[in-house]
Amino acid sequence: MTRTMRLMLMGGLGVWLAVPALSRAQQPAPAAPAAPAANPADVSSPDAIIAALYDVISGAAGQKRNWDRFRSLFLPGGRLIGTGQNPQGVRRYRVMTPDEYVQLSGTVLERDGFFERELHRETSTFGNVLHAFSTYDSKRKLEDPQPFARGINSIQLFNDGTRWWVVTIFWDAERANNPIPARYLP
Numbered sequence: 001m002t003r004t005m006r007l008m009l010m011g012g013l014g015v016w017l018a019v020p021a022l023s024r025a026q027q028p029a030p031a032a033p034a035a036p037a038a039n040p041a042d043v044s045s046p047d048a049i050i051a052a053l054y055d056v057i058s059g060a061a062g063q064k065r066n067w068d069r070f071r072s073l074f075l076p077g078g079r080l081i082g083t084g085q086n087p088q089g090v091r092r093y094r095v096m097t098p099d100e101y102v103q104l105s106g107t108v109l110e111r112d113g114f115f116e117r118e119l120h121r122e123t124s125t126f127g128n129v130l131h132a133f134s135t136y137d138s139k140r141k142l143e144d145p146q147p148f149a150r151g152i153n154s155i156q157l158f159n160d161g162t163r164w165w166v167v168t169i170f171w172d173a174e175r176a177n178n179p180i181p182a183r184y185l186p
Contacts, residue, residue, distance in 0.1 A: 035072050035074055042072070042073060043072075043073065044163065049165075049166060051118075053070075053169070054136070056069050057114065057116060058115045059115070061112055062110070062111075064110060065109065070102065071098045074165065074166045075158055078097070078098060079096065080169045081094065081095050081169070084172055085178075113140045116136050116139075120135040121133065121135070122183075128158055129158060130158075130159070132156075134153040135151075135153075135184045136150065136153055150173070150180060151171055151173035151180070155168070
């Protein structure tokens, strides 16, 4: 068998092996639970949906949050991804569905009080996709003189022609070795 024939056979075998994988890759993902109906005012614009995100998680200690409102902002299959470093300096991340975020954080936010606000935003848009770098600070009480945390939320939004959806919120907190660059501050 000539070298050319061997290469053609190997190439053909590679395509043959890839075809089942390609057809599997094009299978639809398992259906995510449908989001509750959103308040049209919350999803009418990028400004509205980002304001709703900050508003719905914020509140005084003992104040229940409207977690259905929170869920209604997310595209089915949407994700929240927190990232940072542990005390030993190991970089880490956690991927959560909106429901997992509520289960992991909801009780603490409601018990201790939590107010997060946007300080600055930079956006880029292409077609149906909007990316926002949203700098935030977090306080336990609205009147606290200093925040206990600051960071940047990388928020990806999708417009389906009817409304805006949160696809992903990916964030990192400011720390001594990770200060927020001046360009992302007011």
